[in-house]
Amino acid sequence: MKNKSFRAFGALAAAFLLFLSVFSFAVTAQAQSVGSGVSGLPVPRFVSLKSDRVNVRKGPSRNHDIGWTFVRSRLPVEVIQEYDDWRRIRDWEGKDGWVFKTLLTGYRSALVTPWLENTTETSPLRRKPGPNEDVVAYLEPLVLAGVVECTDGYCRVSGKDFEGWIDQSRLFGVYKNETINN
Template identity: 55%
Template sequence: MRKMPLHLMRSPLAVALALALSVTSLLGASPAGAAEEGTSGLPVPRFVSLKADTVNVRNGPNKDHDVSWVFTRAGLPVEVTAEFGTWRRIRDSDGSEGWVYHSMLSLRRTALVAPWLKGETVPLRDSPNPDARVVARLEPKVLAGVKACDGKFCRLIGEGFDGYVPQSQLFGVYPNEKVE
C-alpha cells in the first residue's frame, strides 16, 4: 500500500463538506437568512445624497482606481445603481456614473429642481394640487430637502421656501414613488 502525505489525506467528513461548499458556491446559494456578502441589503437602484462637500468619484470600486471627478457640494442627490462591497456606483443628474465609498453617502433624501430645464422656472405651490396658489418660482438645479412625496407631488424645504412641486420636475425621486 502506498503512503500518502498527511496533508493530502482527507476524512470522509472533510471531503463531504468540501463538496457541499463547492456545489453551494457553484449554484450561488448562501446559508439561509444570510445577506448577500458585500451589499447593504438596501434596494438598488435608490436615491441617496452626498454627505460631504468633497466627494471623490472613481473609475472603479476601490482606492486604486483613478478619481474621475470630485463633487464639491454636500446634499446633492445621486442614484445608487450598483454595489460592490463597501463601494457604490452612482449616477448624478447629468447621467455621469462612477464609484463612491459608502460612507460618503447619506440616506437623507434631497432633490434638484428640473436640472434639465434651461431659462424656465418651476412653480412652488402651497398645497399638492396643480391649481394651488404659487408661492415661489424655483430656478433649475435648486437643491431642496424632500419632506414627503405622494406619487404626484413632493413637499420641498429649502433656504427661504417650503411648498409643493410636481414629482416629475425633480431629480432625486422616482416617478410615482411615495416618500414619508
C-alpha cells in the same frame, strides 16, 4: 484508453464549470433585479452626498483613478450598484462612478429640473399638492431642495428661503410616483 477517458473527464469538468459560472451569473442578475444590494438596501435608490468633497472613482477601490470630484454636499445621486463597501452612483447628468459608502447619506434631496439648466423656465412651488393650488414661488433649474414627503405625484420640499409642493416629475432625486413619508 486512459487518454480518451481523461479527455472525456476534462470536457465534462469544463462543461460543469461553465454551467456553474452561468448559474452564478443568473443568480447574481436575479438578485440585482429583485432590488437589493450587499447592504440589504434597495438598488437602485436615491441618496445624497454627505461631504462637500466627494471623489468619484472609476472602479470600486482606492486604487482606481478619480474620475471627478463633487464639491457640494447634499446633492442627490442614484445608487445603481453595490460592491463590498463601494457604491456605484449616477448623477443627474447620467455620469456614473464609484464612491465609498461612508460618503453617502440616506437624507433625501432633489435638484429642480436640472435638465433645463440653460433655460429661463421655472417650476411653480405650490402651497398644497395639486396643479390648481396657489403658487408661492417659482424655482429655477438646479435649485437644491430637501425632500420632506412625496404623495400623489407631488413632493413637499424645503430650502433656505422656501417651502411648498412641487410636481414630482420636475425633480431629480425621487422616482416617478414614489411615496416618501418622513
